[in-house]
Amino acid sequence: MAGCASSSKTQKQIPEAQVRPTDQQAAVASVSEEYTLISIQSKYLLKDTTQSTVYLYVDALKGKNPIAAQDFIRTYNLNYVIYSDYGTRDRLGYGNVKLDSSNVSKVGDKIVIRYEIKSPNKDYGVLLSEISQTGTLKKVLNDLTIHFKKMAVGQVYGVYTATSTQPLQRHYINLNEEFTLKNTEGSPAQLHVVYYNHDFEAAGSPMNVAQKNAGKTLEIDSTFSINANEPLRFTKEGLYNIFADTSKSEGLGLLVVNERFPKMTRPQLLLEPLLYMSTNNEIGEIKKADDFKKALDKYWLTLMNGNAMLAQQSIRAYYGRVEEANQLFTTYKEGWKTDKGMIYIVLGPPDKVQRSKDREVWTYDRRGNAQNVNFTFNRRNNQFVDDHYELVRYAEYQPIWYPVVEAWRNGSIR
Template sequence: MKNNIGFLIAVLAAVFSGCSSSQAPSRQIPDAQVRAMGMAAAEAPDELALLAVKSQYLLQDSTKTRVFLYVDAYKGKQRMSVSEFLNSYNLNYVIYSDYGTRDRLGYGNVKLSTENVAVQEKKLVIQFEFDSPKRESGVLLSELSQIGTLKKVLNDLTIPFKQQQTNDLYAVFPSATQFPLERHFVRTNETVRLLNLEKSSQPLQVFYYRHDFDPAGSPMNTSPKAASKTLSVDSIFTIQSTQELQFTREGLYNIFADTTQKEGLGLLVVNDRFPKTTQPELLLEPLLYMSTNTEINEIQKAEDYKKALDTYWLTLMNGNAPLAKQTIQNYYARVEDANALFTTYKEGWKTDKGMIFIVLGPPDKVQRSKDKEVWTYNQRGNAQNVNFTFNRRNNQFVDDHYELVRYAEYQPIWYPVVEAWRNGIIR
């Protein structure tokens, strides 16, 4: 075993592959969108596939809305070029008054060209604009359809047309690019700008929190939640929108154009390797979802984290180093994907969605409504058609914070899958 010490941890520095896609909608249902995550790339060399579509909006004022679609697009196993996409897809949209209704507030076709489609962070980004309906809010349903086929991908986006909070008006843009980031995090020393659609220079108030948020609790823990911990502001400072910024301190930043408002633009600043997890101290934390308290405490007390982690994995796999290596890759690939998909005001692996995703993998379908998401697994552990419900909750930092509805009845589903991880059976 001594010869294996150190080599397993080196595995974690590799580039992990995985389903780092978002949820890809499969068909239109006016009261909800059914989506699948973790779709595989097209097998045929020239087959076109849109693996995932994410979206966000910016309000210019109460009359104009701009939408950005971030598309994981492939031709075979290669990413699709802008020209290939433009020659192969159409985009149209419908605005409904709410989920569960067919009350249409507007609709239109988007003419796609190199003026509104480009590549950013390996994804195709599409932007389009429309006149905001004279309503408090609505649900935008965007449809990307492949020309000459019946294939289409849908994306739904709730837009509060009259809300006008900071995160409705401002977004984080990489330096010298025309599209905002699709993520809630930036890396230390990454150069960004905070912009509104008018690109006007305005003072913004920033509240910095140096706080380590707790990971998600067990899905079986139905005990009443403890009182929320008080968040202390570490520092407050002012920045100017449009100026180039680099955040050097990791932590949570909440940005306000108007400090009388309750909700700001939450931004998590992370290390330059994120969403990957490679530092030994950080590798330990996500193991709590498949480990006992005793195992975690023993690693924490160890003088050599790397050696303790090696020993942990090799012990679980009965000294089978190749199996330990594969299990490490599988587990931390899930952690990386959870960070990429679900990071909000805290790292994605710490969220309720991230916990379920890491242990159980991508759901077989996701059903969304205005205030909740339901993830369905066709079969996990000893059960079939298992549902996990996430309720959307108000949050001062982000507008997509979800909390899991916990049940003691998850126990016969959860523990067999955790045991499968500990035996190296998960692939």
């Protein structure tokens, strides 16, 4: 059963019957063709201190299927405003972006929009992008912090795969996956790489308020140089920090992960995320087992009182969350190991997110016996990525956290 820990689903296509639809069938068909925007993610690359290129990665559906690029162009509009900061009305710029085949493309299941903005003469700003559906009041907003003067390698270079003309929004590359590092001009340059063969720890309990030890020093495994604008492959898993100038302290962190990531299917790897819902003794027993898969099956079956179907449903649900956390929150370490990933796996997606320059607050309307539960994440300086957040921990989370964990353990969450 542990080998079934994948959230991918295959649906068999049924040919349409050639019959005249009833009014009810027509209504269902109409709903099935509705356009829906699920989410927007974003990033930017600086051409120089006067111009920025913005990329929006949009999950959009037509009915239940990912929308085609031409359908998206016909259906949606894009406007943007640049504010001086969160919570202010001080506009630094605004505009409308004409969507066409030159700036809208399909990458996998996502729509990717690329557009240019003139950078204001400020160090920092907040770009608010609004995608609205023509003829309706439906719209989705995305906010993006931009450091207009910070010409670091992470703000100048994007990671492109062999199959995409747009930079990746994610921080990871699969082992032996071909990729290229490019700036917006596509000009050649030598870049410097520091490689760390280090396994970072998973997030600690949200109730653990004990003061952290002083930051550990990472041991460098190796250093080497690469060329921008040339195909590359990294053949060892681990963390690679890429610099244009070795005197700089911040680089472009790139995590190289196994070929199946963000999925987790290998029994040895499936054990690790269980720490968020298991006791130390349970983890220890599985680690001592000669056969990881059998030990994992026994673990889930024991929790579900021998109900194999319930165990399979719980496995799919839990590792589906793990996969989503890997997709959404991977930074210098796997997404499931981050503070955001831990909260997401156990509690699911938040009902509301409030952001400021250096903070995110996730609100859950109801979890367990509590209402309006808030989790605050503070942005922390990090030498690898600029979106590293740490949870503010409170002992008071205990009566909220443990009932949800218990719901995972008895199969109530599916």
